[in-house]
Amino acid sequence: MIYNIAGLLTGNLGDSQQHEIENESLRISGHSIKKINGQVRLMRTDRTVLVNAEIEAETHDSCSRCLEPATVNVFVNMEEEFTPLNADLVDGPNNRTDDDYYDSALIIDEQNFLDLTEGLGQAILGALPIAPLCKDDCLGICPTCTVNRNIIQCSCAKSSFDLRWAGLAKLMEKGAESAD
Ligand SMILES: [Zn+2]
Ligand SMILES: [Zn+2]
Structure with missing residues (x-):
C-alpha cells in the first residue's frame, strides 16, 4: 500500500489515480489486520493529496461475551489529506510554520512515496467494535x-x-x- 505519486504531484490540480487493494495485511497496536480489500483514490489538491480509501478487512479478537475467538469484519471509508515533504513539487510545505501540525502517518516522503499503511491502520483501529462478538446471538x-x-x-x-x-x-x- 505504498504508491509513488511523483506523476500526480507534478500534474494538475484535480488529477487523480485509482488503485486496487487486494488481500493486504498490516499490524497496528497489537491488532493483526488481514484480508484488506478495496479501492483507494488519490487526488491532487493545491497543497496536498486527498486520499479516499474504501476497504473491508478482517481481524481476530476475543468475543466480549464468551471470550472465545471471534472473527471481526470491519468496513472503513477513510478520507485524509497527505502532505508532501518535497517542496520542489508543490507550493506550500516550504511556507509551513511551526504551528502547523503534520501527522507523521499522513506524509508523502521526499521520494514522493505515499505510504497508506499507518493512516489506514489508524482508520481501521477506529472502526473496530468496542465489544466484538463471535456471533450476533452469542x-x-x-x-x-x-x-x-x-x-x-x-x-x-x-x-x-x-x-x-x-x-x-x-x-x-x-x-x-x-x-x-
Ligand atoms: Zn461469543
Ligand atoms: Zn450457569
Whole structure:
C-alpha cells in the first residue's frame, strides 16, 4: 500500500489515480489486520493529496461475551489529506510554520512515496467494535457457573430467577408480619 505519486504531484490540480487493494495485511497496536480489500483514490489538491480509501478487512479478537475467538469484519471509508515533504513539487510545505501540525502517518516522503499503511491502520483501529462478538446471538458465559452457554445449557438463569422471587416472597412475608 505504498504508491509513488511523483506523476500526480507534478500534474494538475484535480488529477487523480485509482488503485486496487487486494488481500493486504498490516499490524497496528497489537491488532493483526488481514484480508484488506478495496479501492483507494488519490487526488491532487493545491497543497496536498486527498486520499479516499474504501476497504473491508478482517481481524481476530476475543468475543466480549464468551471470550472465545471471534472473527471481526470491519468496513472503513477513510478520507485524509497527505502532505508532501518535497517542496520542489508543490507550493506550500516550504511556507509551513511551526504551528502547523503534520501527522507523521499522513506524509508523502521526499521520494514522493505515499505510504497508506499507518493512516489506514489508524482508520481501521477506529472502526473496530468496542465489544466484538463471535456471533450476533452469542449467549455468553453464565455469571453463576461460568459455562459457555453457547455450548452448555445450564439451569442457573432459571434458579437465580427463582431465588430472587424467593427473596421477594420472604420480604413480603416479613412485611405482612410487621403489619400485624
Ligand atoms: Zn461469543
Ligand atoms: Zn450457569
